[in-house]
Amino acid sequence: MFNPDSLRLPFFDEGHHALHDAAHAWSAEHLTNRVHHGSVDARCQELTRLLGDAGWLRYCVPAAYGGMFEELDSRSLCLMRQTLGYYDGLADFAFVMQGLGSGPISLFGSEALKQKYLPKVARGDMLAAFALSEPDAGSDVAAMTTRATRTASGYRINGVKTWISNADIADFYTVFARVENDEAEGVTAFVVDANTPGLAVTERFDVCAPHPIGTLTFTDCDISVEQRIGMPGQGFKVALQNLDVFRASVGAAALGFAEAALDMGIARATSRPMFGATLADLQITQAAIGDMSTEIDAATLLVYRAAWERDILKQRTTRSAAMAKLFATESAQRIIDRCVQLHGGLGVKVGHPMEMLYREIRALRIYEGATEVQQVVIARETMKNKTGGVQK
Template sequence: MFNPDSLKLPFFDDSHRRLYADVKAWAAAALTNRVHTGSVDEHCVKLTRKMGDAGWLRYCVPAEYGGALQDLDSRSLCLLRQALGYYDGLADFAFVMQGLGSGPISLFGSEALKQKYLPHVASGKMLAAFALSEPDAGSDVAAMSTRATRTNQGYRLNGVKTWISNADIADFYTVFARVENDEAEGVTAFVVDANTPGLQVTERFDVCAPHPIGTLTFTDCEIPVSQRIGQAGKGFKVAMQNLDVFRASVGAAALGFAEAALDMGIARASSRKMFGATLADLQITQAAIGDMSTEIDASTLLIYRAAWERDVLKQRTTKSAAMAKMFATESAQRVIDRCVQLHGGLGVKVGHPMEMLYREIRALRIYEGATEVQQVIIARETMKNKTGEI
């Protein structure tokens, strides 16, 4: 579990320490099975409602609209995802989608949009989604082809979004489209209700760690001006600042996964008899545990440094959040792989929590910017700081 000494670091204040203790106790009692069977949609809706009732989703919106804190706090979001990820990857997914999907409204939305959506996000009564990726525009947002054409009443959306989490169960989608014949060219963000005519979920597909995901198709989908988030043509800024809030939290979820794997790995190695002793008595096992423990602590420092810089220093965290996301997800993959190995055949048995962790971690190295994209971001920011230009 989370090294208790980490909470003594100056990155945290007493409210963060209380939050972690409270969510850890709640998750231990409420999230008792990492492996879900049956309808993944039903599980996600149920988990969202459960976290809303418990008050955890209040950390996804500002206090004025039913939130727990005055502003979005990256450290709190990371602590919540770390604790949820330790117990249940699907609960972590359901939690972050509430924040990621509504974050643009919290950061840039009009007062009317905030009043309309955010209280229901905080209570878990409305499910949110974030629709940025397209078939030919994932990490390369500049390649976006979904169009928003200005009309007398507002905008008409046409295009396709894919790899959209919460597809078919979300009540609303934060959608990004390239504006045509508007007062400002560029990407613009909109809130599109799920029942808006012209919006269809045209595909659902399975991924290795099951969750609701699919493709949205917009065909002459009429959106009033009142549903626009922020200024026309400023949607790229909306998307990037939203991702800056949540990118470090991807690393925190991976950290929770890695801690769960290490705890299970140590328990298995300590009980597994081998060569007249236990697996844990072997020096090769101890070396692996030493490496994994160090990687977990290094991830912790990178994640909460990035979150602290955003919360306290109020500075851009493009580089530090990219480092945290990249290192924590990659190291969690290594930790989980080693712990699967410690479990032997049991570690790849479908339905075992260790096997579930092995599937859950893989997507985190891709979404919200693949590892290779983070490497480019880090390199460019580093060279910019060294040379003054890139």
């Protein structure tokens, strides 16, 4: 977080202040260019090892398994994502995938699963992935068609998952499938090791901000019952509570992107000669900077309110996290677009950090529930919780 006034908000304690300062200093030294060249797979693997060696991945798992806190701390996750997002979108991606992919194990996994996977996640020795989306079941998870049929020794999974981040480089996938012939119906969560027979990465595709992503195909993929996360039929609960932890952090990453854009935009505006003065001397530029600064502060309040509610009030944050993600990502898109405009031609030159930010922000308005889905969630939660209203 780079507005020092924000750290004085009552959402934070001294540990968060120290985390901010340390993460900022480390990132400034180790993440010197958000524009990457060469293999994106190799860079993600390198970043995961770098984050693990520095101890930052400890914030992704509980203390009993090599983590930093007894339970996952949402405010720390948000501070880390905001900081990493400011410097390097791919570093933010590498960080959050360790948390998102292993989060269901931290929240609902058996002791054996926690011991098997979480210490290696915290060290960066294992890469995690989260496999929920399907070709016809993204935001509408109820349309899921991947099946897990009960067998004598475990489950046999058949189906397709797509838009899976870390596809082909993950060591394990948290997979959601609809169970059949089991003690309870409904979706169930499993951990599937990447080398399990019957699991194949059948497609890799490029997106506007490069990162590893692709399609997984399960063909008679047999796993033991010990690889199940939680009880049969609890998969929706597992997925939603995991997303409750990490959805606000998407807004935090967007904050980091927006702050980076604003800093670059101000630097450009104050150094660019324009009509005998500078671009920053124009009132229209000052109005834009005023709007952008206000949106960043508003997004900060929404993001850390949601994280604080989860950490301190110990309550579900379905509504507040949806608000944080919606506003922070949408405002970051507007801020980055304006800062591209301030850069003129440089803002759309491939290889310029501003152009990279323009590509990086777009996906945040889609993943972990698109903006339109967040609007529906907010509306439903608001109507459900409303006790008064206008009389008919």
